[in-house]
Amino acid sequence: GRGGGSGRGPGEGAGGGGAGSFSPRRRLGGGWAALPATGGGGAMARSSLGPGVFSLGVLLLAATSGGGEAPPSSCEGVRKVFQLRRLGPLRGIPESPRAGVDLQVCTSKNPTCCTKKMEERYQTAAKQDIQQVLQTSSATLKFLISRNAAAFQETFEMLIRLAENYTSTLFCNAYRNMAAEATTRVQEFFTDVGLFIFGTDISTEAFVNRFFDTLFPVVYNHVINPGLTDISLEYAECLRMAQKDIRPFGNIPKKAIGQMGRSLLPSRTFLQALNLGIEVINTTDHLHFSKDCSRALLRMQYCPHCQGLTLSKPCMGYCLNVIRGCLANMAEVDLHWREYIQSLEELSSAMSGTYDMEHVLLNFHSLVNHALIRARINGPELSEQVNKVCGPPVRKPTQSPGCSFDQNKDNQGLKMFSRDSEETLTSRRKEFISHLRLYRAFYGGLADHLCGNELAAADGLPCWNGEDIVRRY
Template sequence: MSVLWRCCLLLFVYRCASGFGVDTCDEVRKVFQLRQIGPNKLLPSSPVPGSDLQVCTSQNLTCCTKKVEEKYQLAARRDIQNFLQAYSNGLNLLLTRNVASFQENFDVLMRQAENYTNAMLQVSYQKMFDQASETVRELFTDVGLFLLGSELNVGEFVQRFFDALFPLVYSHYINPGVDDLSPVHAECVRSVSRDVRPFGAAPDLLADQITRSGVSGRLLLQALHLGIEVINTTDHLQLSRECRRALLKMLYCPHCQGLTQSKPCMGYCLNVMRGCL
C-alpha cells in the first residue's frame, strides 16, 4: 500500500475533480501541444458530440475525437512508464549501492579474519605455517562463497580444512622425526583423521558458528538482490488492456471536458495503480 500511495503522491497532487462544461477547446489545445501528445489539428476548435469515443464517453459535448482519444491512450501509457522507470531507477541505485557497500565491508572482514588466523598460526605453529597458509586460504574462500549465497555444505568444507591440516600437525608435532610426508603417507594420515578425531569437536563447533553467523548476512544479501530483480521487472512491465483504459480515464478523459488542471482523488488513484501493478 505504501508504494502505491507514493506513486499517487508523486504523480498527482491530491484534489478531487468536479465536472463542468466547455465552450471552446483552446485550453485543451494548449495542454495537448505542451505535453506533445499529438498534432493540434486532431482537436476540434469547439466541443463536438463524442459518440465514437470508447473510453472517454460523456453525455456532454467533448473536445475529444476518436483519434484524440487514441493519442491520449498512448500518452497515459508513456506517462506511467516514464514515472515507473524514474522511480525504479532511484530504488535500483539505492539497493545496488547497499549491495556494493555490504560486499566491500564483507571483503574487509574476511581479509582481517584470514590475516588474524595466519598470524595466530605463525606465532603458535611456526614450523608448519608456510605449508598451512594455502589450506587457510582455501577455507576462507569457501567461507566467503557460502556467506555470499553459494550452496556449499559448511560441514564438508570445514572437515576438508581439518583433514588437510592434520598431516601437517602429525609430521611437525606428533611425529616430528618425519620431515616431509610422502603423498601416500600423507593420504594415509588424512584418511584416518575422521576416525581418530584428533581435533575433537572443533570441526563441528566451527561449522556451527559459520552457519549461524552467516544466516543474517545471507538473508540480507538475498533480499537486496531480490529487490533489484523485482524493480528491474518494472522496466518491462506489460500494461493490461484494463489498466490502459483505467489510466486513460483517470489522466486524460477529464481533458475532453476542458478539465486540464484537474487531479484525481487519492483513493481513485490508488485503485487504478493497484489494478496496474
C-alpha cells in the same frame, strides 16, 4: 464555475457522457463497479469554503474550463500540451472542437478536441505516467535497500579478508615452518566462506571438514612427527582420509562446524533477502495494467484534455478509487511485504550474540590455535594411531618453504576494520532495520501516497470527477 454549483450528476454536466460514457469506477469484489460522481450544491460548496479558497477555486475553474460551460473555442491549448508531452505528431489534431463520435472512453455530448488516435496516444501516456509515478514513489525505498545490500556485502568481504589475515598470521608467527602450506589451506577455507555467504550452494560442514582434513597432513609433517624432508603425497592423502577417525584436533572441527553454520547462514540469508526486496520493487514498478484499469487511467488523466481542461487534476476520492482498482493485486503484496520486513528484523537479531558472524570469523584463528596445541600435546599417541592406519611416514627429498605470507599486504585496507567492526555492523543493521520499518505499510498505502502526493488535486480545489470539474467529490 463549470459544474461546480449545478448539483447535476456526472451524466448531466457539460462534460457528461451519453450512451457508452465511462463513469469513475472502483474495485468491488474483484470487479469494476460504477461510482456516482456528483458536484456539490452551489450554496453548500460556497459556505464550506473560506472566501480566499473560494476565490482561488473560481479562478482555477475559469483557467481550466475555458470559461463557463461553453466548450473551448480553440484546441490550441490541447495541441500545445500534446506537443510538449511528445505524445505524437500534431497532424490530425483538431484546430477547433469537433464531434467526438469515434471516441471510446473520452465521450462527451459537447464538441471535443480529441480524435480516436489521440485517445489511443493518451491511453499509452496514462499508463506510462503511472509507471513513472510508481517508480518515483519507490525510489527511496529501493535506494535504501540496494545501498545497504552493497554496504553489507562490502563489509562481509572485508571481514572475511581480516579473518583470513588473522589466521595466516598465526601460522607465520607461531608455526613458521609449516606456514606456507597452511596458508594455502587457510585461503581455500576463507574462499569457501565467501562463496557460502554470497549464495553458492555449498555446505559449511563440508568446507570446515575439508579444512581440517587438509590441515592434518601439514600438522603431522611439521608438529606431530617432523622430519628433515616432507611426507610423500600418497602418505599425506592417507592422513587426510584418516583425520576423522584419528581425531587429532579433538572436538574442535565439530565445534567449528556448529559455529560456522549458526553464524554464516543468517548473514547469507540476510543478503539474499535484501536482493529479493530489490527484485520485488523492480517487479511492482512495472505492473501490467488490465484493460479496465487502462481505460480508467485514461479517463482520469487525459479525458479532461479533450474538453480543454489541460490543467485539471482528479478529485482525491476519484483518484483513490481508480488507483486502488489498478493496484488491487498489491493487497497480496502488502501482506507478504509486512512479513518480509518482520523476517528481516528476526534475521538481524539472529546475526547478533555469541554466534554472530563477526565474532566467529575473527576468532577462528584462536580455534585453529587450540586445535594445533591439542595435536602437539597428543603427538606421540597420534603417531602410534597414524602408524596403525597409514604405516610409518614415507618422505620425499624436497623440503617445505618457510612463511611467504605478507602480513602487511592488506594492512592499508584493514587497519580501519578492527574488532570494533562487531559493534559497527550491529549498529548499522539496527539503523537499517529502523529505517526499513517506516516502509512496512508501503504497498498497503501506495494508492493513498500516489494520489495524495502526485496525482490528485489538493483539498478544497476544483477537481475532475471523471465527467466534469467540481468543487467537491
